[in-house]
Amino acid sequence: xxxxxxxxxxxxxxxxxxxxxxxxxxxxxxxxxxxxxxxxxxxxxxxxxxxxxxxxxxxxxxxxxxxxxxxxxxxxxxxxxxxxxxxxxxxxxxxxxxxxxxxxxxxxxxxxxxxxxxxxxxxxxxxxxxxxxxxxxxxxxxxxxxxxxxxxxxxxxxxxxxxxxxxx
Amino acid sequence: xxxxxxxxxxxxxxxxxxxxxxxxxxxxxxxxxxxxxxxxxxxxxxxxxxxxxxxxxxxxxxxxxxxxxxxxxxxxxxxxxxxxxxxxxxxxxxxxxxxxxxxxxxxxxxxxxxxxxxxxxxxxxxxxxxxxxxxxxxxxxxxxxxxxxxxxxxxxxxxxxxxxxxxxxxxxxxxxxxxxxxxxxxxxxxxxxxxxxxxxxxxxxxxxxxxxxxxxxxxxxxxxxxxxxxxxxxxxxxxxxxxxxxxxxxxxxxxxxxxxxxxxxxxxxxxxxxxxxxxxxxxxxxxxxxxxxxxxxxxxxxxxxxxxxxxxxxxxxxxxxxxxxxxxxxxxxxxxxxxxxxxxxxxxxxxxxxxxxxxxxxxxxxxxxxxxxxxxxxxxxxxxxxxxxxxxxxxxxxxxxxxxxxxxxxxxxxxxxxxxxxxxxxxxxxxxxxxxxxxxxxxxxxxxxxxxxxxxxxxxxxxxxxxxxxxxxxxxxxxxxxxxxxxxxxxxxxxxxxxxxxxxxxxxxxxxxxxxxxxxxxxxxxxxxxxxxxxxxxxxxxxxxxxxxxxxxxxxxxxxxxxxxxxxxxxxxxxxxxxxxxxxxxxxxxxxxxxxxxxxxxxxxxxxxxxxxxxxxxxxxxxxxxxxxxxxxxxxxxxxxxxxxxxxxxxxxxxxxxxxxxxxxx
Numbered sequence: 001x002x003x004x005x006x007x008x009x010x011x012x013x014x015x016x017x018x019x020x021x022x023x024x025x026x027x028x029x030x031x032x033x034x035x036x037x038x039x040x041x042x043x044x045x046x047x048x049x050x051x052x053x054x055x056x057x058x059x060x061x062x063x064x065x066x067x068x069x070x071x072x073x074x075x076x077x078x079x080x081x082x083x084x085x086x087x088x089x090x091x092x093x094x095x096x097x098x099x100x101x102x103x104x105x106x107x108x109x110x111x112x113x114x115x116x117x118x119x120x121x122x123x124x125x126x127x128x129x130x131x132x133x134x135x136x137x138x139x140x141x142x143x144x145x146x147x148x149x150x151x152x153x154x155x156x157x158x159x160x161x162x163x164x165x166x167x168x
Numbered sequence: 169x170x171x172x173x174x175x176x177x178x179x180x181x182x183x184x185x186x187x188x189x190x191x192x193x194x195x196x197x198x199x200x201x202x203x204x205x206x207x208x209x210x211x212x213x214x215x216x217x218x219x220x221x222x223x224x225x226x227x228x229x230x231x232x233x234x235x236x237x238x239x240x241x242x243x244x245x246x247x248x249x250x251x252x253x254x255x256x257x258x259x260x261x262x263x264x265x266x267x268x269x270x271x272x273x274x275x276x277x278x279x280x281x282x283x284x285x286x287x288x289x290x291x292x293x294x295x296x297x298x299x300x301x302x303x304x305x306x307x308x309x310x311x312x313x314x315x316x317x318x319x320x321x322x323x324x325x326x327x328x329x330x331x332x333x334x335x336x337x338x339x340x341x342x343x344x345x346x347x348x349x350x351x352x353x354x355x356x357x358x359x360x361x362x363x364x365x366x367x368x369x370x371x372x373x374x375x376x377x378x379x380x381x382x383x384x385x386x387x388x389x390x391x392x393x394x395x396x397x398x399x400x401x402x403x404x405x406x407x408x409x410x411x412x413x414x415x416x417x418x419x420x421x422x423x424x425x426x427x428x429x430x431x432x433x434x435x436x437x438x439x440x441x442x443x444x445x446x447x448x449x450x451x452x453x454x455x456x457x458x459x460x461x462x463x464x465x466x467x468x469x470x471x472x473x474x475x476x477x478x479x480x481x482x483x484x485x486x487x488x489x490x491x492x493x494x495x496x497x498x499x500x501x502x503x504x505x506x507x508x509x510x511x512x513x514x515x516x517x518x519x520x521x522x523x524x525x526x527x528x529x530x531x532x533x534x535x536x537x538x539x540x541x542x543x544x545x546x547x548x549x550x551x552x553x554x555x556x557x558x559x560x561x562x563x564x565x566x567x568x569x570x571x572x573x574x575x576x577x578x579x580x581x582x583x584x585x586x587x588x589x590x591x592x593x594x595x596x597x598x599x600x601x602x603x604x605x606x607x608x609x610x611x612x613x614x615x616x617x618x619x620x621x622x623x624x625x626x627x628x629x630x631x632x633x634x635x636x637x638x639x640x641x642x643x644x645x646x647x648x649x650x651x652x653x654x655x656x657x658x659x660x661x662x663x664x665x666x667x668x669x670x671x672x673x674x675x676x677x678x679x680x681x682x683x684x685x686x687x688x689x690x691x692x693x694x695x696x697x698x699x700x701x702x703x704x705x706x707x708x709x710x711x712x713x714x715x716x717x718x719x720x721x722x723x724x725x726x727x728x729x730x731x732x733x734x735x736x737x738x739x740x741x742x743x744x745x746x747x748x749x750x751x752x753x754x755x756x757x758x759x760x761x762x763x764x765x766x767x768x769x770x771x772x773x774x775x776x777x778x779x780x781x782x783x784x785x786x787x788x789x790x791x792x793x794x795x796x797x798x799x800x801x802x803x804x805x806x807x808x809x810x811x812x813x814x815x816x817x818x819x820x821x822x823x824x825x826x827x828x829x830x831x832x833x834x
Contacts, residue, residue, distance in 0.1 A: 049560075
């Protein structure tokens with residue numbers, strides 16, 4: 001902001017011939033607005049197509065998730081669900097928030113901290129069979145640490161579970 | 169006993185910092201020279217006690233004093249000595265400790281190398297640094313005491329996070345923090361100028377070398393961090409746009425703008441207000457970076473413990489520093505404003521435009537980094553902003569920046585004309601366009617997007633390099649003597665700029681080639697298998713157990729060859745640290761000037777044939793990325809060694825001592 005002011009002052013002082021100072025300032029303002037508009041357009045456009053939303057397995061089973069667009073799911077890797085294909089690189093596992101379970105397929109090398117009964121976040125799309133096709137699997141850096149998204153998903157699912165048992 | 173001495177030294181340092189942050193400032197505004205004179209002594213005293221405290225902490229780590237909670241949770245008897253020392257700044261407490269230690273170091277350095285500054289200025293600069301230091305020392309003592317004891321004393325410590333047990337991690341935090349904290353000097357100078365109402369070319373000359381030095385450290389710190397991520401995380405990436413990386417990039421971007429803006433203020437007397445604002449922003453972003461990484465708002469390798477008290481404390485500190493300095497800025501800036509004149513087409517304009525672009529780039533990074541945190545805090549859902557966002561906004565902003573960088577280095581101060589610029593830059597432009605369009609085809613690319621991206625990348629690098637050469641030839645044209653004499657007569661500050669700008673070109677080449685030509689394969693390999701990537705073959709020879717000091721490793725042997733000629737063996741490891749349940753990947757890299765061959769082990773596939781999933785990469789020119797950063801740092805150091813700082817320093821020292829003699833007589 002102050003740079004703009006400084007700039008206008010200076011150019012006003014500096015203008016010797018040609019445009020009147022008032023017109024020159026006006027030009028600067030126009031230029032500044034165009035610049036800001038371009039930046040805002042750039043950011044909005046980049047935001048619009050590159051933000052990834054996070055959902056819990058419960059959200060997935062309740063069909064609250066976008067179709068044909070990548071998103072993230074998080075939860076625990078269900079114990080005993082990890083199966084590896086013969087190619088050695090394709091893995092199937094199930095992500096759970098204790099209430100619901102979503103099957104996930106991923107081809108590639110899993111991160112070091114990936115393990116059954118540990119927290120995981122996966123990014124990808126849901127296919128027509130309800131299987132989450134992951135393009136990226138993230139497991140955070142500490143063995144004792146649970147990603148905040150995962151923790152939130154789990155506690156939300158547990159709360160819902162308690163509510164339902166109370167209703168019954 | 170030793171930890172108590174450390175604790176005591178820390179308290180004494182805090183008390184001295186409180187004095188440093190109050191009396192000299194009051195003295196400067198009331199003209200009490202005895203109070204002003206306190207600033208140097210207190211700064212040196214505070215540094216002494218902080219160094220003592222730091223020494224006590226390192227000592228506790230070296231002797232495995234597990235009665236200290238910090239040592240017990242971050243070290244281990246089996247940890248090698250170098251990592252035990254590095255562990256002193258590996259934890260949250262330790263890192264804040266080294267932060268304030270470095271603030272002490274910088275303010276001690278200011279107190280020593282400021283003989284030529286007016287007493288009032290020194291008092292204000294050190295006073296402001298004292299206030300910042302007080303805030304952080306209180307934070308350390310009240311919420312994150314590194315010397316807290318535990319009882320009963322554990323027999324063995326928990327160990328340092330295995331990811332941090334690496335030479336890169338020994339160096340990365342101190343370098344990065346030297347940079348972050350170094351900007352506090354520029355900040356203190358800016359605030360001192362606002363307080364004193366003196367903001368001129370001399371002021372810029374004083375704060376310039378400090379800013380450049382801090383910038384060099386920050387560049388080096390980021391470089392080491394990126395290099396560490398590249399080989400240690402086993403993913404072969406060098407920049408992830410992770411919030412903790414962005415936290416260090418933001419002060420770098422604005423710091424770069426500040427460095428250039430200071431140059432204009434010194435040489436032309438303009439941009440003063442803008443420079444002050446940038447100095448405030450740079451240090452605020454450094455503090456924000458510390459906050460982002462250390463408060464636990466982001467949970468990653470950098471922040472294990474989440475303690476809301478700490479977050480609130482840093483947030484309050486941030487609000488005080490940023491808010492306070494901006495309020496001061498709002499009240500005082502108009503008074504110190506009066507600027508020189510320059511035309512629309514001039515070096516000043518190019519520099520100002522680039523300043524704006526760098527600041528906007530920083531703003532977009534800030535937005536992408538904080539937006540998810542805001543949404544989360546307001547319970548509006550959880551999102552993540554990934555690398556595509558940053559690339560989509562950062563690259564379009566950098567293209568004009570790079571273009572103007574070439575123009576600015578050549579354009580004349582005050583007034584340049586477009587025809588003149590065209591005459592001088594046309595060859596650079598022609599060479600850039602022809603070569604950058606030709607390169608992708610020579611390298612065998614025909615797909616339009618791939619050609620466009622490569623041409624853009626090479627074009628930017630060539631433009632920076634060729635325009636730097638044009639600027640260089642322009643300069644030596646006006647100097648007499650033989651070619652070598654001409655070279656010798658250029659000031660170091662010019663060489664500094666030349667080298668640093670070439671560093672940018674080298675960096676861009678690295679990024680362009682890696683992005684355009686890297687090859688990656690994830691494969692299942694059984695001993696005897698061969699996989700080829702980027703013209704290189706990796707033969708999996710076998711895998712064996714390999715014990716380390718505090719871990720047990722499965723070590724693979726890979727034979728690297730090109731055109732059936734064996735080059736060397738690579739030994740990637742999968743380590744299992746005794747104190748941590750999880751395995752760690754240790755990649756093996758054959759590094760060269762024109763590229764890296766990279767192999768890392770995935771997991772054992774347990775098929776009875778010793779098969780493993782393996783990741784192999786060919787990363788052409790990746791070393792240029794770091795080479796470029798090293799050149800930039802070298803450029804900064806060259807500029808620092810310019811004799812004009814020393815000569816002027818001496819001249820001013822004479823003048824100042826003369827006035828002080830007069831004052832004493834009066």
